[in-house]
Amino acid sequence: MLFDDHIILVLGATGQQGGSVARALRAAGWRVRALVRDADTAGARTLTDLGCTLVVGDQRDRGSIERAVAGAYGVFSVQPSSGQSGSGVADDEEIAFATTVAEAASAAEVRHFVQTSLIAAGQGPMGLPHFDSKAVIEERLGAIGLPATIVRPATFMELLMLPGMGLDQGVMTFLMRPHQKVQFIAVADIGRIVAAIFADPDRFLGQAIPIASDAVTGDELATVLSRAAGRTIEYRRFPDAVLSATPALQGAATLIDDGWLAGNADIAALRAVVPDLYTFDTWLAGPGKPLLENALAADPADVALR
Numbered sequence: 001m002l003f004d005d006h007i008i009l010v011l012g013a014t015g016q017q018g019g020s021v022a023r024a025l026r027a028a029g030w031r032v033r034a035l036v037r038d039a040d041t042a043g044a045r046t047l048t049d050l051g052c053t054l055v056v057g058d059q060r061d062r063g064s065i066e067r068a069v070a071g072a073y074g075v076f077s078v079q080p081s082s083g084q085s086g087s088g089v090a091d092d093e094e095i096a097f098a099t100t101v102a103e104a105a106s107a108a109e110v111r112h113f114v115q116t117s118l119i120a121a122g123q124g125p126m127g128l129p130h131f132d133s134k135a136v137i138e139e140r141l142g143a144i145g146l147p148a149t150i151v152r153p154a155t156f157m158e159l160l161m162l163p164g165m166g167l168d169q170g171v172m173t174f175l176m177r178p179h180q181k182v183q184f185i186a187v188a189d190i191g192r193i194v195a196a197i198f199a200d201p202d203r204f205l206g207q208a209i210p211i212a213s214d215a216v217t218g219d220e221l222a223t224v225l226s227r228a229a230g231r232t233i234e235y236r237r238f239p240d241a242v243l244s245a246t247p248a249l250q251g252a253a254t255l256i257d258d259g260w261l262a263g264n265a266d267i268a269a270l271r272a273v274v275p276d277l278y279t280f281d282t283w284l285a286g287p288g289k290p291l292l293e294n295a296l297a298a299d300p301a302d303v304a305l306r
Contacts, residue, residue, distance in 0.1 A: 006073040007031045008198060011059065011101065012080075013052065014043030016158070017116055020191030021076045026050045028195045035059075035068050059097035065104040074112040074198055075105045079137075081130050091133045098137040102144050112201050113148040114194055115141055119183065119210050120260040121152055128251040138208065149197050149204045153190055154183040154212035154263045157283055160221075161291035167225070168296060172235045175253045175261075178219045182256060183212035183263025186278040188287055196273045212265035213277045221280065228284035229296055 008025050012018030013034035025032050032052040036044045039054045048054060057064025059079065069075060079097045080088075098115070105113050118134040126132050141148050166173040176182045193211050197204040216224065222235035243250040255261040271277055284292055 005031075007033050007071060008074040008076060009033045009035065009055075009069050009072040010052075010076045011035050012078040013047055014041065015078070016156070016187045017078045017153075017190050018076065019043070019047075020187050020189075021194045022047060022052055022191070023050060024188075024191030024195040025076075025198065026052065028199065030195070030198065033068065033072060035065075059101060062100050062104065065101055066108070069101075069104050069108045069110060072105075072108065072110055074114065075101065075110050076114045076116070076194060077101050077105075078116045081133070091129045094130075094133050095136050095140065099140050099144075102141050102146055106144050106146050111147060112198060112205065113141070113146040114197060115148060115150050116190070116194075117150050117152045117208070119152045119154045119212070119263050119265065120255060121150075122208060123260055126251075126255055126260060128248065128255070130248075131251075131255075147201075147205050149206070150208040151190070151194060151197070152208060152210045152265075154185045154210070154265060155261070157184045157186045157213070157278070157280065157288060158291060160184075161288065161295045163295070165295065166236070167229075167233065167292070170231065170233055172218070172222055172225055172233050173238055174218065174221070174235075175238060175249070175256050176218050177237055177257070178235055179217050180256070181215050181217045181220075181262065183215045183265055183267070184280070185211055185213045186283045186287065189213045189274065189277050192274045192277075193270065210263065210265035211270060212263050212267055213270075213283070214279045215263065215267065216280060224280045224284065225292070227281070228289075228292055 008030050010018050010022045010032055013022045022032050022034055034047045034052040034054055035057050036054050037058050039056055055068040057068050079094045081094050117138055121134040138150055218235040222233050225233040243253050
């Protein structure tokens with residue numbers, strides 16, 4: 001089914017989530033309008049090559065958002081967060097950006113607004129400001145009254161490939177305990193799920209949907225990584241000394257222990273919508289393969305959180 005008469009405005013299209021959504025929407029036949037701050041970057045040129053229309057603007061600028069959303073059928077909304085290294089965005093700014101986008105979309109009578117959030121949002125205060133900001137944004141959307149769907153992604157598989165996780169030393173270090181199961185999602189699957197949501201508004205409007213691709217324990221993750229790496233990878237939880245010295249890590253670990261960040265997505269139901277969601281095995285054999293290779297070869301001098 002083609003949607004070439006429908007425009008979706010995608011925010012953050014040069015980033016992970018927005019880029020995944022832009023690619024999936026174009027593959028499904030939608031017209032994509034991508035909001036970018038600079039049309040001359042490599043990321044912006046990649047979007048042009050995909051067939052996206054670029055609109056230069058910034059979430060700080062209400063006027064540019066209004067121009068970008070004019071005439072759009074739908075919006076995919078994602079904001080920079082204080083939880084992202086180097087973002088330079090405070091939590092109240094993230095909330096303000098999301099509110100500006102939602103208000104502009106409402107004024108433009110957008111028919112389907114999709115906001116990305118967090119797997120644990122909606123369960124109550126989490127005690128980490130860059131997590132709790134997502135719940136505030138969800139509340140703002142409800143108050144504005146947009147025809148909306150909220151997606152709540154689990155932890156990104158890609159996060160495990162960052163320096164500091166220990167793969168270059170034959171160890172996978174993360175937040176869950178060895179026998180505790182936690183859900184993850186491949187970033188590419190966020191785009192494919194969002195594209196499916198836009199394609200079936202009668203089914204998904206008004207819902208807040210936790211999304212994930214796979215669920216593994218720490219020990220199961222070590223087995224999968226060992227298989228993909230062709231050598232033994234052990235799993236270890238971050239040491240208590242590291243957690244206690246890093247409040248954000250300590251808070252996230254506590255939320256995993258309590259089950260909040262462990263994930264509550266119905267993966268089987270999501271596979272009924274997108275049958276080929278990535279498992280860790282298929283992701284590590286596909287888009288995750290170069291990331292794994294880089295992580296295995298990382299210079300120990302560059303490894304943080306050790």
